[in-house]
Amino acid sequence: MIATEHETYHEQHVAFQRQDSPAWLADLRQRGFDEYTRLGIPDRRLEDWRFTNVAPLAKRPYVMPAVTDSPIGTTQDEIRALVEQATLDDQFHRLVFIDGRYSGQWSRLHDLPEQVVIESLSGALAERPDDLRPALENQFDFSDAAFAALNTAFIHDGALIEIPEGVTLERPVHLVFLSTGESQTVSHPRNLVRVGNHSKTHVIESYLGHGESYFTNAITQITLGEGAELDHHKLQHEQLGALHISLTAVDQRSSSRFRSHYFSFGAALARNEVNCMLDGEQIETTLNGLYMPTGEQLMDCRTRIDHAKPHCNSYELYKGILNDRAKGVFNGKIFVHQDAQKTDAKQSNQALLLSDDAVVNTKPQLEIYADDVRCTHGATIGELDDVAMNYLRSRGIPSDLARKILIFAFANDVVQGVELPAVRRRLESILLSGHELSEDIL
Structure with a gap:
């Protein structure tokens, strides 16, 4: 310290x-x-x-x-x-x-x-x-x-x-x-x-x-x-x-x-x-997240789900979209206690890097002390798909718009998990306005 x-x-x-x-x-x-x-x-x-x-x-x-x-x-x-x-x-x-x-x-x-x-x-x-x-x-x-x-x-x-x-x-x-x-x-x-x-x-x-x-x-x-x-x-x-x-x-x-x-x-x-x-038993927990740092921003997302009792389900999906020299951190831990039999836990972290200087550090974790469980976790880091970009451009879509479409598609499954229309509309407007957020949005 x-x-x-x-x-x-x-x-x-x-x-x-x-x-x-x-x-x-x-x-x-x-x-x-x-x-x-x-x-x-x-x-x-x-x-x-x-x-x-x-x-x-x-x-x-x-x-x-x-x-x-x-x-x-x-x-x-x-x-x-x-x-x-x-x-x-x-x-x-x-x-x-x-x-x-x-x-x-x-x-x-x-x-x-x-x-x-x-x-x-x-x-x-x-x-x-x-x-x-x-x-x-x-x-x-x-x-x-x-x-x-x-x-x-x-x-x-x-x-x-x-x-x-x-x-x-x-x-x-x-x-x-x-x-x-x-x-x-x-x-x-x-x-x-x-x-x-x-x-x-x-x-x-x-x-x-x-x-x-x-x-x-x-x-x-x-x-x-x-x-x-x-x-x-x-x-x-x-x-x-x-x-x-x-x-x-x-x-x-x-x-x-x-x-x-x-x-x-x-x-x-x-x-x-x-x-x-x-x-308790028969609990369901869903954690969804989207972080979008640009410039020199750093965004750190940390989650921990403790399965203390049997017959519970948890689902987790975090996505990051990083541009410029931004940094992202994701640390997600699923802790399955000894009595938590029949646990079903899924965790996924995906990051999209829009520049060569953007960095993401991801650490998905499972700690399991029960023997009758179904737990999965994983992390992926990638760039915009050149094939998809070329396909959209070949259909007459300008590069900037094609880029926004692919970014929106990457983030959309997190956004669509929001049930409240007013919140979902606000998020969609941010995504469609382009990744470089302007002061009037912030």
Whole structure:
């Protein structure tokens, strides 16, 4: 580990701890900060960070912006433009967070079924902190998770979504996270999503911002009861100078269905982790992802699926499209515990390199301790097919359009896995606009 330059964070944390909070929450934050201080910023000597050099960005002196109605350096018109840019459908429930804090001005909730809760975490902590204590104290393994520890040190706000037993929430819930600081601001959203037994919903997370140098460090905790279903979508559109670190932790019970759709286009460096614990029988988990770095961007995708009980299925497909001098990293691990007989797990990672200087490092992994399973994994790396290009050009299709068609075809099976038309249309527009993303898209 390299030594952490944490003096700024220390001062911020001391000031942060002065706010009025329950004793257990203050203690939890302190434990998180102590672990972060002990761990420091990870470097490439750690196996999990061997291909991702986060230190140059993570060591910047980021600061938490002051709580104001109009963030310094950003006008109301600019915030309105960001919200409109992020909006997928006005019929969705929408919670907006600006620099990590809930903004009621830009949020919108429609009529909710009885006992459904969609609100800010800060509001819930103020009204009923003890109800949230078990979930927040369900700590992650901090032994190699410095950024999860840092998020815990600054737990304050994020989204709380609670769907009671037997409820289907027809309108998706859209969580919009905006960073507005002109430079070197940091936010630590913590989201809790609880879907009760035999309930069903869709949740979308969108991340984007204004300015060139900021840090988003987000955690989303998801719990699915027996027979519950959740489609979780994440669209990462951060500005090209940003650092984005995120973790999604999923706990599934028997007969539940979880589908993750991850799409990464922005940030100078983005690292997204999805960890799923299949703690019951007849569970189905699907993880799909598409990452598209250009220029000097680096995108790191990491997944772990723990099959803890028998008769569960998991399906995973991640694709990367890399151009210029971009770098991609994929590490996917399927862990089959001893009792998880009759496991069926499939994992595939495919990368398309559009330039000679683009690089991808891929590491699919299987760790199996049961003897009656069916598990497969594989990785492929290739270029655009010259034969296909020549075929399209021979039919009168210009080279640029032929290139877009082949790129779209490569990514389309991931995009078509998205059931929500509004989300799928947004993704298709990005793909059809060309791989070189413009500022108006980001």
